[in-house]
Amino acid sequence: MKTRTKQRTIIEHSQFRQMLSYHTCYTNKSEQQDIKNSLKGEIMAAYEDKWQRLADGTRSAIDELCFMATEKGFCYASKGYLTRHNISKRTLDRAINFLSNKGLIYIAYRRRGCLNLTGKPVFLFISHPYFEYWTSFLSLNVVDNDVANVVTGNSQTVSLSIDSADDPFSTSFSPRSLSKESVKDRSENDETPTDSDLDYLPQYIDKEFGTIYKVHFGLNVARINQLWKILHQQAYKANIEPENVSQAGIWSLKQLIGQMKIKKVKNIYAYYTQIVKDKCHDIFLDECENEYGADFSKLAFEIPH
Structure with a gap:
C-alpha cells in the first residue's frame, strides 16, 4: 500500500488573512512589470525549447500565475479559474508539478474549514523578493539547495522593510x-x-x-x-x-x-x-x-x- 511521505504545509485562516493584507512589493506599474518578467523569464528558461511547444492556453495560465504573484509573491487562484484558458485540469496539473519539481514555486494549502484537511492550494514563487519572509512567517521546511540559493540571493538585493515596532499588516476588511x-x-x-x-x-x-x-x-x-x-x-x-x-x-x-x-x-x-x-x-x-x-x-x- 502506498503511503504519503511528503508533509503538506497548511496555512491557517488567520495567517492567510495577514498574507492578503501585507503591502505590495512594487510601487508603480513599471516595477510590477519587471517582477512579472523576472518570474516568467525563469519559467521560460526552465522549459527551454519546450516553452514554444506548449499550448497557448498553458502559456496563458502560467502568465496569469506570474501576474497574480507579482503583488505579494503568491497566487491562490483556483484550478477552475485557471482552466478558463481552454486547458484541462490535467494539463494544468502537469504545468504546476513541473514548476514545483524545478524549484520555482512552493505549494502550500489553506486549511479546509476547522478540520485538519488541506483546502485550495497557494502557489508561492520562490524567486520573488517576499519568499524569504513567507518562509519565516509560515515556517516552511525549505531544504532544497537551489531554493536556498534563490532565497539567499533575494535577501542580498531586496529589503522587506520589516520593523519589529511596526505592524506590516493592515486590517483591510475592518x-x-x-x-x-x-x-x-x-x-x-x-x-x-x-x-x-x-x-x-x-x-x-x-x-x-x-x-x-x-x-x-x-x-x-x-x-x-x-x-x-x-x-x-x-x-x-x-x-x-x-x-x-x-x-x-x-x-x-x-x-x-x-x-x-x-x-x-x-x-x-x-x-x-x-x-x-x-x-x-x-x-x-x-x-x-x-x-x-x-x-x-x-x-x-x-x-x-
Whole structure:
C-alpha cells in the first residue's frame, strides 16, 4: 500500500488573512512589470525549447500565475479559474508539478474549514523578493539547495522593510481602515487610481467599478474579478437588462463599503452577493414597470383554504 511521505504545509485562516493584507512589493506599474518578467523569464528558461511547444492556453495560465504573484509573491487562484484558458485540469496539473519539481514555486494549502484537511492550494514563487519572509512567517521546511540559493540571493538585493515596532499588516476588511479619515488620506497621497493604473484590468470589467475598489482596498485584479463575476451571476438570475448590470454592481459596491465603515464584515463575497441580489431584483421590478406598466411589487398572493 502506498503511503504519503511528503508533509503538506497548511496555512491557517488567520495567517492567510495577514498574507492578503501585507503591502505590495512594487510601487508603480513599471516595477510590477519587471517582477512579472523576472518570474516568467525563469519559467521560460526552465522549459527551454519546450516553452514554444506548449499550448497557448498553458502559456496563458502560467502568465496569469506570474501576474497574480507579482503583488505579494503568491497566487491562490483556483484550478477552475485557471482552466478558463481552454486547458484541462490535467494539463494544468502537469504545468504546476513541473514548476514545483524545478524549484520555482512552493505549494502550500489553506486549511479546509476547522478540520485538519488541506483546502485550495497557494502557489508561492520562490524567486520573488517576499519568499524569504513567507518562509519565516509560515515556517516552511525549505531544504532544497537551489531554493536556498534563490532565497539567499533575494535577501542580498531586496529589503522587506520589516520593523519589529511596526505592524506590516493592515486590517483591510475592518471598519477602522475604511473610515472617512483613511479614505481622505489616500486621496491626499495621490493614490487615487488613474486610467493607466487600471489598464491591466480585463476589458469586461467597468473601469468605475475597478476605481472604486482600488480607492478603498487597493488594486487586486483577482478580487475585483470575483466581485464582478458575482454581479453577473445575480444579474443573470434576475434577468435584468445588460445596460443596467454595471449600475447594479457599482451601487452594491458602494453599499458594501458603507456597511464596512460601521461594522466588521467577515465574508465580503457573501455580503456583496446579498446586496447585489436585492439590487438586481429591484432593477427587474423597475424594468417591468417601465416597459410593460406592470407593478409586481404590489402583487399579493394568498394561499387558498
